[in-house]
Structures are given as C-alpha cells and as structure tokens.
Amino acid sequence: MLEVLQESLRKAPIVNRGEYPYFIHPISDGVPSLEPELLDEIAEHMISIAGTDYDRIVSIEAMGIPLATTLSLKTGIPFSIVRKRQYGLEGEVILSQSTGYSKGELYINGVNKGEKVLVVDDVISTGGTLKALLPALEKMGAQITNVIVVISRGDGAIQMRDMGYEIDTLVKIDVDQNGVSILEVAGEQQ
Numbered sequence: 440m441l442e443v444l445q446e447s448l449r450k451a452p453i454v455n456r457g458e459y460p461y462f463i464h465p466i467s468d469g470v471p472s473l474e475p476e477l478l479d480e481i482a483e484h485m486i487s488i489a490g491t492d493y494d495r496i497v498s499i500e501a502m503g504i505p506l507a508t509t510l511s512l513k514t515g516i517p518f519s520i521v522r523k524r525q526y527g528l529e530g531e532v533i534l535s536q537s538t539g540y541s542k543g544e545l546y547i548n549g550v551n552k553g554e555k556v557l558v559v560d561d562v563i564s565t566g567g568t569l570k571a572l573l574p575a576l577e578k579m580g581a582q583i584t585n586v587i588v589v590i591s592r593g594d595g596a597i598q599m600r601d602m603g604y605e606i607d608t609l610v611k612i613d614v615d616q617n618g619v620s621i622l623e624v625a626g627e628q629q
C-alpha cells in the first residue's frame with residue numbers, strides 16, 4: 440500500500456531549521472523531483488477515502504497546490520488555494536498560522552457559503568495550520584466533508600481529533616537527525 444510514497448520517504452534527507460529537524464520530500468517541498476507516479480498514487484488514495492461528492496477542493500500554498508491540482512484533474516472538481524498573500528477582495532478571510540518553525544497570516548478567498556469542501560494538505564505536524572483553517576472554513580459556511588493530509592508527524596492529528604476534527608493521514612512518520620521512520624501506513628495493520 441502506498442509503496443511509492445513509502446520508498447520516497449525512506450530516502451528523504453533532513454536539515455535543521457533551528458531546533459526543528461525538517462525532512463525534505465517531493466510532496467512537502469517539491470524537491471528534488473515530484474514524480475507523476477507519486478502524485479497519482481496519492482490522489483487515487485485520497486479519492487478512495489473521500490469519493491467525489493464535494494463542490495470544492497481547498498488546499499494551502501505552497502505544497503497543497505500539486506495535490507489539489509492532481510485531484511482536480513482526476514475528479515473535475517475545482518479548487519481554491521489558501522494563500523499567504525493578501526488580495527483584499529470582498530469576503531477575504533484572514534487567519535493566523537503557526538507551525539513548528541514559522542508564523543504568518545493566511546488568506547481564504549473563493550470558498551462559498553453552503554459548499555461541501557474537501558481539505559487536503561501535504562503535512563500535519565503541530566496542527567497549527569489546520570487548527571486555524573478548519574474553524575474559519577466552517578465560519579464561512581462551508582461544510583467540510585473530509586480532511587486528508589499525506590504525511591503526519593507529531594501529534595497534530597490527535598490534537599485535531601480532540602477538537603472534533605477527524606483528519607485522515609496516509610502515512611505517520613517520525614523524524615530525527617538520521618532520517619524518516621515510517622510508523623504507520625493507511626490501510627495497513629501494524
């Protein structure tokens with residue numbers, strides 16, 4: 440299951456961002472090369488979880504973009520990207536994002552009241568990004584059908600469950616100076 444993803448994670452190099460051991464991977468960084476085979480495997484798995492009964496795919500710049508694009512091409516469903524840049528359009532919603540290594544503002548445009556949305560992203564770590572985004576989408580009147588994140592590190596997904604949000608993750612990993620260890624793969628018994 441998810442063999443291409445697992446193989447690529449085993450090869451991921453680590454760099455330090457301050458105290459934070461940061462893994463570098465095609466899905467989370469677009470580096471060194473994002474292969475169609477990997478995008479296809481992930482998008483097919485996401486569709487097997489979420490189906491296609493939603494009006495919009497929502498993801499976050501930068502590395503949500505290839506995931507949302509692949510899903511959109513496969514499903515024919517449009518997507519909106521939550522940006523780190525302000526546009527000042529009517530209805531734009533501003534929220535504060537905090538991750539293990541950065542803080543900043545996010546700007547939501549294009550999500551309409553009453554829409555069913557699928558939220559996808561590349562990584563959940565502290566959960567800071569989704570803790571800000573999911574309540575904001577609900578406040579805008581969106582109905583979140585599924586939230587799917589490719590790579591889970593740390594306990595962000597568990598914290599989100601305690602807040603009442605179920606996050607599907609494809610692979611759970613641990614990261615230290617030596618590399619990535621795969622702890623759990625979706626659909627596989629441990």
Ligand SMILES: O=P(O)(O)OC[C@H]1O[C@H](OP(=O)(O)OP(=O)(O)O)[C@H](O)[C@@H]1O
Nearest residue numbers: 500501502538539563564565566567568
């Ligand atoms: O669970 P969290 O601690 O919030 O971390 C997860 C977030 O971190 C990454 O984004 P990043 O802000 O690094 O942006 P990028 O996609 O532009 O690299 C990732 O795409 C998530 O959005």
Ligand SMILES: Nc1nc2[nH]cnc2c(=O)[nH]1
Nearest residue numbers: 460461462467468562564
């Ligand atoms: N690429 C990458 N993205 C992340 N988002 C949260 N943690 C990480 C990490 O270690 N690497």
